Amino acid sequence: MTAVSRARRADAGYSRPISPTERGYLAGALVTPPMAIQVCVEGQGGVTAEELRRAVAAASDACPGARLVKRGNRWVDSGIAPPVVEADGTALDRRAFDTPGSELLSRPFTPVKGPNCEALLLSGDPATIVFRAFHAVMDGKGVMTWAQEVFRALRGEQPVGAPSVETETGFIKRFGTSAAAPGPAPGCRSPFDRLPAAPEGDYAAAPGVPWLWRRRTVEGNHNALVARTAAAMCALMPQEDCRFMVPVNIRRHDPSVASTANLSLPLFVDVPAGGDRAQIQGLLLRAMFERQELSSAGAFPVTSSGMAPTLGAARATREHRAAYPCTLVISDLGKVDLDALSGGGFTAATAYSLPMHVPYAPAFLTVYQPPGRTEISLSCRNEPDMGAKADALLDLIEEELTGPPTRTG
Missing domain, CATH: 3.30.559 (Chloramphenicol Acetyltransferase)
Structure with a gap:
């Protein structure tokens, strides 16, 4: 079975238990929101919001962990692609993050209602795409995997996918x-x-x-x-x-x-x-x-x-x-790998994560x-x-x- 077919099979009924680590992050978000993993990719060129929405939807088909909502003690695939949010980033200080635009980086997630992942398309120089995920559904490697899948879709390549439902318990x-x-x-x-x-x-x-x-x-x-x-x-x-x-x-x-x-x-x-x-x-x-x-x-x-x-x-x-x-x-x-974070007219120059x-x-x-x-x-x-x-x-x-x-x- 190929990675793509595994991803499609998982997408049809993807669900996994909320792990002990993830329960900790659910609790932590009540005190220190947004409890988010945020990977910022800066570069030159750009993609339109519609192009990015299509790529995010395709990547999330292959990585259904990007579409999760909380149902009892499990994470369940909602089937709804994470949103792409366009925002004015021209005034955002990308060193101190204390200027207009930074409020988007502090928005909390809603575990039951969702979404628990999103992509921000920031205008300004440099061009910036921010991949945001509630830490209760993804870790840093998970967000990078999803982001690379988005750029793979922008390049018109076949998805690799990340369909596993395994948790740290396994x-x-x-x-x-x-x-x-x-x-x-x-x-x-x-x-x-x-x-x-x-x-x-x-x-x-x-x-x-x-x-x-x-x-x-x-x-x-x-x-x-x-x-x-x-x-x-x-x-x-x-x-x-x-x-x-x-x-x-x-x-x-x-x-x-x-x-x-x-x-x-x-x-x-x-x-x-x-x-x-x-x-x-x-x-x-x-x-x-x-x-x-x-x-x-x-x-x-x-x-x-x-x-x-x-x-x-x-x-x-x-x-x-x-x-x-x-x-x-x-x-x-x-x-x-900056090549893996480029595509669709966007060429990555650097990437960093806001803790x-x-x-x-x-x-x-x-x-x-x-x-x-x-x-x-x-x-x-x-x-x-x-x-x-x-x-x-x-x-x-x-x-x-x-x-x-x-x-x-």
């Missing part, structure tokens, strides 16, 4: 490990607290806007991105133990699974005070080798009932916290590496000083990536 049963589950969440200090204060009243966005984004483009491609980013935080806080949460794509255990679902689980990398790049990379590689992410299901803070304490605290305070379960979330989304807002870490970082550049995006709470502090934090990471190894201790 992967854990097939590839589970004896590695110990993560220990209790420590109280991690925020790296922002170690940065100098900015001028009084410096908000990154208007007061009352709860969250902010920042984007930084670093020249060149870089290895050991997670370890180097974590090392920059450890150097900032040399007397502090740190815990870094690193989402891992568990499709690595069975690359034949073609799915847009949430097949990512977290590694928790605990670094003692004074940790450096080499030590952190060793801890990360050992955790990957031991498949420790497969032991994290049901663990605080992103899955099952473990989310509840964090959500309750966030709902009660909605303010700056002295300590968090994690120092930072670092999601390395890997290399970007979710989460209550269990002071900041969330996502990293993509198109050819010749590294795209780093950050989300954090919008408080006084945070605009300047977010930029300063990205400065430290850029210095770590482009300079000599950082040593601490």
Whole structure:
């Protein structure tokens, strides 16, 4: 059976259980909306809204996970293609995302009614298409798979499809490990607290806007991105133990699974005070080798009932916290094939992802590496000083990536 015929068969009755991870994201969206994966593709040329609608419909036939709605404890294919929303992006600051147009990137999804995925076609320079998905239905790899299918349709090519209904539960049963589950969440200090204060009243966005984004483009491609980013935080806080949460794509255990679902689980990398790049990379590689992410299901803070304490605290305070379960979330989304994100008169120049807002870490970082550049995006709470502090934090990471190894201790 071909991939296309499998996709059509799945489309006729596609349904899968809502997994433990996805239940966590459903709960999280109540406190830190929109709980979205957002992949932004910038380039030259353009497609019309009607051309993009046809391509989105075709891609979603092959990837029915883009059309899901919640029915009880299952996700079910609605059969309705995700919408294409045209918007004026001429005033949108694509570095700070605090200008007109950014409100579209904060819109929540409606699990039962739908849609839970959409594409934004932004006017302005550069031309930009944003693929948005509720994280309860897709992970980062899933959104990229769907986006590539859209461009395949724009190029007039046959779909590959992503019809699998497997969840992380199946992967854990097939590839589970004896590695110990993560220990209790420590109280991690925020790296922002170690940065100098900015001028009084410096908000990154208007007061009352709860969250902010920042984007930084670093020249060149870089290895050991997670370890180097974590090392920059450890150097900032040399007397502090740190815990870094690193989402891992568990499709690595069975690359034949073609799915847009949430097949990512977290590694928790605990670094003692004074940790450096080499030590952190060793801890990360050992955790990957031991498949420790497969032991994290049901663990605080992103899955099952473990989310509840964090959500309750966030709902009660909605303010700056002295300590968090994690120092930072670092999601390395890997290399970007720009040819796979081009078609229909649109030629991709770069791609980046706007991170979710989460209550269990002071900041969330996502990293993509198109050819010749590294795209780093950050989300954090919008408080006084945070605009300047977010930029300063990205400065430290850029210095770590482009300079000599950082040593601490």
